[in-house]
Amino acid sequence: MKYEAVLFDLDGTLLDTLQDLADSMNSVLLSMGFTIHDMEKYRYFVGDGMYNLVLRTLPPDKREETIINQCLKKLNEEYGRRWADTTRPYEGIPELLDRLSEMGLKKAVLSNKPHDFTRLIIDKLLPSWSFDVVLGQREGVPKKPDPTAALEIVNKLNVPPERFLYLGDTNTDMKTANAAGMYSVGVLWGFREADELIESGAKVLIKHPNELLNILSGQE
Numbered sequence: 001m002k003y004e005a006v007l008f009d010l011d012g013t014l015l016d017t018l019q020d021l022a023d024s025m026n027s028v029l030l031s032m033g034f035t036i037h038d039m040e041k042y043r044y045f046v047g048d049g050m051y052n053l054v055l056r057t058l059p060p061d062k063r064e065e066t067i068i069n070q071c072l073k074k075l076n077e078e079y080g081r082r083w084a085d086t087t088r089p090y091e092g093i094p095e096l097l098d099r100l101s102e103m104g105l106k107k108a109v110l111s112n113k114p115h116d117f118t119r120l121i122i123d124k125l126l127p128s129w130s131f132d133v134v135l136g137q138r139e140g141v142p143k144k145p146d147p148t149a150a151l152e153i154v155n156k157l158n159v160p161p162e163r164f165l166y167l168g169d170t171n172t173d174m175k176t177a178n179a180a181g182m183y184s185v186g187v188l189w190g191f192r193e194a195d196e197l198i199e200s201g202a203k204v205l206i207k208h209p210n211e212l213l214n215i216l217s218g219q220e
Helices: 018-031 039-045 050-057 065-082 093-103 115-125 148-157 171-180 194-199 209-216
Strands: 005-008 106-114 133-137 164-168 183-187 204-206
Touching (some): 018 039, 018 065, 039 050, 050 065, 093 209, 133 148, 148 171, 164 171, 164 209, 171 183, 171 194, 183 194, 194 204
Parallel strands (some): 005 164
């Protein structure tokens, strides 16, 4: 078999987290007296960590470090209460994880969410599957699209990067995959559009999780 491991992004790939993220951030904005945003805008606000989510949603004239950090603290508290209100695995993800487990492929998750929070979400919302490595954002480790954490997973699993499929839904994910030497698979059920994924180096696009099995069987 050409591929031995699958590395997943979390938000927009394994789990549909958009509603809970948007509701949490809008609650923070309202508390600060700022304008809130509709759901579609959040598709482009999320994906690069909580700090950047706050930065992108604030009015341009309010993007000062003091305000950003104040809102970031509020967001962490608010999202800590709401994160499981509506968040669920995407259709087809449970079946895909079952099949990958049956095939004996190694499975890993890499997110720009805080590390402990990433592990909590995986444990609570995907409890039926064992992931070989789960990494979120950690102090001292660059966020995606820097490939450092992806290559750390390569070393932990002792699988060459060219034998990894990397599934993600944003330009950040495609850039991470390519920088790490992995096969970049853009998923179209997540937060972004096909053009963004292609322009950012997606090797292939899939519309449903079960299409990954075609790649694994050599039917790209």
